[in-house]
Amino acid sequence: MMQSNALPTIDDVASAAERLSGVAVRTPLISSPRLDEMVGGRVFLKPEPLQRTGSFKFRGAYNRISRIPEDQRAGGVVACSSGNHAQGVAAAATLMGMPSVIVMPKDAPAMKRARTIAFGGEVVEYDREHDDRDAIAGEIARERGAVFVPPYDDFHIIAGQGTVGLEIAEDLAARGLVPDVVVANASGGGLISGIALAVKHHFPEARVMTAEPAGFDDHARSFRSGGRERNNRVTGSICDALLAATPGKLTFEISSRIVGEGVSATDEEVARAVAFAFEELKIVVEPGGAVALAAVLAGKLDLKGKVAAIVLSGGNVDGALFARCLAAA
Structure with a gap:
């Protein structure tokens, strides 16, 4: 990588x-x-x-996830998103045979949450104004041995x-x-x-x-x-x-x-x-x-x-x- x-x-x-x-x-x-x-x-x-x-988010998500080395795929991936990156990551991970966890704000549109789950993602909710989504994702990554997939950087x-x-x-x-x-x-x-x-x-x-x-x-x-x-x-x-x-x-x-x-x-x-x-x-x-x-x-x-x-x-x-x-x- x-x-x-x-x-x-x-x-x-x-x-x-x-x-x-x-x-x-x-x-x-x-x-x-x-x-x-x-x-x-x-x-x-x-x-x-x-x-x-x-959305365009599938492009980056698939390009990133498909390049994860085989020996790092067992723990799956984790991402933070209000919905579009979430769906892109969930779909890309499923295509690659990997589990995915998405840290998503509680006020994200219900449709985006439902579609993320439909694409194979597990959703963990957080509060935009009070919670640190990166800290939550980091803890999940450590616990599960998951690879973090950033939304843009x-x-x-x-x-x-x-x-x-x-x-x-x-x-x-x-x-x-x-x-x-x-x-x-x-x-x-x-x-x-x-x-x-x-x-x-x-x-x-x-x-x-x-x-x-x-x-x-x-x-x-x-x-x-x-x-x-x-x-x-x-x-x-x-x-x-x-x-x-x-x-x-x-x-x-x-x-x-x-x-x-x-x-x-x-x-x-x-x-x-x-x-x-x-x-x-x-x-x-x-x-x-x-x-x-x-x-x-x-x-x-x-x-x-x-x-x-x-x-x-x-x-x-x-x-x-x-x-x-x-x-x-």
């Missing part, structure tokens, strides 16, 4: 793509004439709700998530297009840093940007200050998938160099984006998966005359919350 402080390169993203071939879904790039008309440019959407387990996790960007670059190149901007949702930063590695390799002039919930824009603030800023709260947004306290150490080493800018969207704007994806694209997107689209729809990015790729990062949403988003919009 790689050292914990090593940073992946484009070669490692390409290696992850080989590892995921035939296992993960190569999601398409789709477009909406109405969206193009609204922004005055060409917008391509990467629908990771169509990915195995319903890991060499192979970042490389696996980078396959999203590699596919975007390859598919745009196949169309003879050069992206002006690529926007992806950010929490701990595994997705955006991996995407940036791939996109900037193929298109050095492209802007790569984060999208975060308003009030939880730790990446954007960190880019401005030059250091890893923390959010003041750990709850309070419908975007439950994007509530990491601060950018990851490894992920920020990458994103601070080749991303460096971000946008945010309010819960109301996110709800409208969820409804837009359902009504116009016929895709179910969870709030945390729709922030980048929300920023576009809210006019926070000038895409007139430009080519843009927007990542819809996940679609695991409770029916009740989904209905509220549609009603609010």
Whole structure:
């Protein structure tokens, strides 16, 4: 396994793509004439709700878990997640014939908890505001001899998530297009840093940007200050998938160099984006998966005359919350 402080390169993203071939879904790039008309440019959407387990998280989880040496697999794996990483880890571990334990917040969506169990994971709950999830996971790892699988700050996790960007670059190149901007949702930063590695390799002039919930824009603030800023709260947004306290150490080493800018969207704007994806694209997107689209729809990015790729990062949403988003919009 790689050292914990090593940073992946484009070669490692390409290696992850080989590892995921035939296992993960190569999601398409789709477009909406109405969206193009609204922004005055060409917008391509990467629908990771169509990915195995319903989000991009399966990519990194499988790339990481499948590389665990045979002699370290008996104790299985343990992970911390509000739901999408949980499902990715549970599904990947099951595919590899390994048990998995997921440390999950009590307020995680019921659907994400149920799906994690359905994919073969054992769920251990904690309180976001009072418990230390890393300490809980660490104790489980010691007791069971399990391998900890981080949600984002890991060499192979970042490389696996980078396959999203590699596919975007390859598919745009196949169309003879050069992206002006690529926007992806950010929490701990595994997705955006991996995407940036791939996109900037193929298109050095492209802007790569984060999208975060308003009030939880730790990446954007960190880019401005030059250091890893923390959010003041750990709850309070419908975007439950994007509530990491601060950018990851490894992920920020990458994103601070080749991303460096971000946008945010309010819960109301996110709800409208969820409804837009359902009504116009016929895709179910969870709030945390729709922030980048929300920023576009809210006019926070000038895409007139430009080519843009927007990542819809996940679609695991409770029916009740989904209905509220549609009603609010």
